[in-house]
Amino acid sequence: MLAVILACIGLPVTSIHGAAGASSLVHGAHAHAKSHGLTGPWAAIAHPQEPQHTDRPTIRLAITVDDLPGGGPELLGYTPVKIVKEIVATLRAHHVLHAVGFVVGSMLDARPERREAMDAWVQAGFAVGNHTYSHAKVEELGLDGYIKDILADRAVVDPLEQRTGQHHKYFRFPYLEEGRTEAERRALRHVLAAQHYELARVSVIFNDTDWADAYLRCLARADDAALDALRQSYLETALAQLSWSVAAAREVLGHRIPQVLLVHANVATAKNLDALLTAYEHAGVRYVSLDEALTEPAYGARYDFSGENILQQASQGTGRPHPPELVESAELLDLVCR
Numbered sequence: 001m002l003a004v005i006l007a008c009i010g011l012p013v014t015s016i017h018g019a020a021g022a023s024s025l026v027h028g029a030h031a032h033a034k035s036h037g038l039t040g041p042w043a044a045i046a047h048p049q050e051p052q053h054t055d056r057p058t059i060r061l062a063i064t065v066d067d068l069p070g071g072g073p074e075l076l077g078y079t080p081v082k083i084v085k086e087i088v089a090t091l092r093a094h095h096v097l098h099a100v101g102f103v104v105g106s107m108l109d110a111r112p113e114r115r116e117a118m119d120a121w122v123q124a125g126f127a128v129g130n131h132t133y134s135h136a137k138v139e140e141l142g143l144d145g146y147i148k149d150i151l152a153d154r155a156v157v158d159p160l161e162q163r164t165g166q167h168h169k170y171f172r173f174p175y176l177e178e179g180r181t182e183a184e185r186r187a188l189r190h191v192l193a194a195q196h197y198e199l200a201r202v203s204v205i206f207n208d209t210d211w212a213d214a215y216l217r218c219l220a221r222a223d224d225a226a227l228d229a230l231r232q233s234y235l236e237t238a239l240a241q242l243s244w245s246v247a248a249a250r251e252v253l254g255h256r257i258p259q260v261l262l263v264h265a266n267v268a269t270a271k272n273l274d275a276l277l278t279a280y281e282h283a284g285v286r287y288v289s290l291d292e293a294l295t296e297p298a299y300g301a302r303y304d305f306s307g308e309n310i311l312q313q314a315s316q317g318t319g320r321p322h323p324p325e326l327v328e329s330a331e332l333l334d335l336v337c338r
Helices: 003-008 019-023 026-036 082-095 105-110 111-122 138-162 184-192 210-219 224-253 265-281 310-318
Strands: 059-068 099-103 127-130 169-171 197-199 259-264 285-287
Touching: 003 105, 026 082, 059 082, 059 111, 059 197, 059 224, 059 265, 082 111, 082 265, 099 105, 105 111, 105 224, 105 310, 127 138, 138 184, 138 210, 184 265, 210 224, 224 259, 224 265, 224 310, 259 265
Parallel strands: 059 099, 059 259, 059 285, 099 127, 127 169, 169 197
Antiparallel strands: none
16 A cells, blocks of 8 residues: 555565565455455445446445635635645535534634634534633643633634534544543543533544645645646545444444544645545445434443544444554655655
């Protein structure tokens, strides 16, 4: 899967520890699924260009976007406003009726012109959620400071909720970190319940932010070959992670679940979202609302375990193993277009 990145930076696949395994991960995942009797989108990893089969199981998928309105580096005109507008246009082109954007209030207050990005999001009919005011960690603010950060974001998010007319209030932890200890997790659950927030956990996350800085560097250099490699690796990773999540739900929970995708408001996702959604649709995806996805009990369970997604948390809680996790690509992506 990462062979394209290795080739882009001029390294052989075997030159980085673990990279040889990464290059064959797609085929290994397909073999793993076949040996476990799994069908559908897992098999699509090995042959992502195959046409969709009518008997392929449907994957229900809710789309969520974190870190609105966006606060990354601006280069070549790729401002947060442009990025969010491109994401909105792509979602509408794919007939996505429901999406939730999680707002970091400080990103708006620091740059009021970014309100245009939120206007585009809300006018498209998409909902919003609380992502804390400063996007900090509990360990950085302490528990009391972190709770204040949640409440401070309400001054930004509440008016947006009123504009959308949404009936549910959503919250997502930055970095998906729900607290360092059981006492912290219990205290934070109590705060969210008191504020009438639904916790928006995630089942599909492929760390799309890892591609963002590399994309800007390669755009600045007009390196088309590197950009092609980034696009290919982005899509392969996103497909592989969706298929991992489908298989993990079967193995850990014993049944199919509506999946919840997490992407971020960044240039890499803005440029690749159209191809990503097209690939997902060929894999059998049907878009649903976050409300529908959260009716799955696994999203509301009380896990006393850390983990980026609920399937990792459920695996630890039940003792049922999930499929092998995918190889991280951040360190390799950091070398592209240097």
